[in-house]
Amino acid sequence: xxxxxxxxxxxxxxxxxxxxxxxxxxxxxxxxxxxxxxxxxxxxxxxxxxxxxxxxxxxxxxxxxxxxxxxxxxxxxxxxxxxxxxxxxxxxxxxxxxxxxxxxxxxxxxxxxxxxxxxxxxxxxxxxxxxxxxxxxxxxxxxxxxxxxxxxxxxxxxxxxxxxxxxxxxxxxxxxxxxxxxxxxxxxxxxxxxxxxxxxxxxxxxxxxxxxxxxxxxxxxxxxxxxxxxxxxxxxxxxxxxxxxxxxxxxxxxxxxxxxxxxxxxxxxxxxxxxxxxxxxxxxxxxxxxxxxxxxxxxxxxxxxxxxxxxxxxxxxxxxxxxxxxxxxxxxxxxxxxxxxxxxxxxxxxxx
Ligand SMILES: [Zn+2]
Numbered sequence: 001x002x003x004x005x006x007x008x009x010x011x012x013x014x015x016x017x018x019x020x021x022x023x024x025x026x027x028x029x030x031x032x033x034x035x036x037x038x039x040x041x042x043x044x045x046x047x048x049x050x051x052x053x054x055x056x057x058x059x060x061x062x063x064x065x066x067x068x069x070x071x072x073x074x075x076x077x078x079x080x081x082x083x084x085x086x087x088x089x090x091x092x093x094x095x096x097x098x099x100x101x102x103x104x105x106x107x108x109x110x111x112x113x114x115x116x117x118x119x120x121x122x123x124x125x126x127x128x129x130x131x132x133x134x135x136x137x138x139x140x141x142x143x144x145x146x147x148x149x150x151x152x153x154x155x156x157x158x159x160x161x162x163x164x165x166x167x168x169x170x171x172x173x174x175x176x177x178x179x180x181x182x183x184x185x186x187x188x189x190x191x192x193x194x195x196x197x198x199x200x201x202x203x204x205x206x207x208x209x210x211x212x213x214x215x216x217x218x219x220x221x222x223x224x225x226x227x228x229x230x231x232x233x234x235x236x237x238x239x240x241x242x243x244x245x246x247x248x249x250x251x252x253x254x255x256x257x258x259x260x261x262x263x264x265x266x267x268x269x270x271x272x273x274x275x276x277x278x279x280x281x282x283x284x285x286x287x288x289x290x291x292x293x294x295x296x297x298x299x300x301x302x303x304x305x306x307x308x309x310x311x312x313x314x315x316x317x318x319x320x321x322x323x324x325x326x327x328x329x330x331x332x333x334x335x336x337x338x339x340x341x342x343x344x345x346x347x348x349x350x351x352x
Contacts, residue, residue: 011145013143015237017269017270018247018252019031019143022142063130066127072105073133074087078137078138107171114210117210119302133152134153135153137153142160144170146174159231160228168208168211170227174200195314197278201282216294217290221242222246223246238255240282242259243259243279243282244257257279259280260349280314283348287345291335303328304320314351
């Protein structure tokens with residue numbers, strides 16, 4: 001998979017149409033350095049950095065090869081990772097500051113546990129690679145992304161979004177972009193890109209359900225609800241159950257996701273709608289999970305991910321997923337009629 005079509009990170013949690021809308025309404029584009037926030041945060045950064053320098057680097061655990069160890073870095077509010085500092089390694093005690101390093105450590109640990117216990121996967125590459133997470137990227141940066149090696153998290157501007165480490169599904173979503181990179185390698189544009197986003201949402205949501213001991217019937221199926229600031233309470237970025245209903249407000253605009261092929265977004269924006277058309281397979285997954293349970297649906301989708309290919313389209317996903325459902329049913333790992341359930345869910349969203 002390539003998230004970069006041109007330059008700079010593109011595999012981002014908050015999609016471009018939302019950021020465009022926010023920039024238009026507020027006049028501030030938090031995707032890049034901007035003078036208002038630079039001066040306001042300069043002194044705070046200095047204080048924070050002084051506090052951080054108290055961390056004794058000599059006591060930090062370096063990652064052991066092949067053990068899927070976590071490494072948390074502080075990007076120190078810079079717009080690149082060159083001056084970042086490792087602040088917590090695997091099994092190191094919680095740090096005093098910045099506290100979001102501990103939240104990221106815990107959440108990425110929950111993602112790793114979900115992949116290991118539920119899907120039998122050993123880290124991102126299934127060979128125990130280290131999991132590197134950078135907190136405090138940029139200034140009031142309203143996003144999180146996977147840069148093909150690392151998970152990078154912004155602090156949010158505090159009005160629309162809060163710190164991205166707060167949300168388990170952000171970590172689950174971004175780490176899954178890494179898993180896709182090592183499995184189906186789905187190209188990040190058009191339908192294959194929407195499938196890439198879809199799988200990231202599926203396993204982001206599943207790890208959160210696993211962590212909270214929820215199932216299809218009790219989960220909220222929202223993506224990104226925990227990173228909304230207080231002013232936006234009740235909004236989220238996507239709804240897997242009801243695509244198109246996650247947000248509707250003057251700052252963010254209205255959720256453009258279709259729940260059916262009849263609403264398919266054909267435009268060039270967002271790499272041809274990767275965060276938009278993902279609503280269609282998301283809804284299909286939700287329907288399957290409601291029928292046979294989240295865990296079984298997750299097993300089918302994980303098997304599907306390992307059998308899809310870089311240019312796969314929605315119809316390919318429907319075929320591969322129902323074929324994998326049949327194999328898993330024969331092995332008594334999922335419900336006997338799971339293949340039909342998958343077919344029927346895709347038909348319900350207009351994919352034949
Ligand atoms: Zn994504």
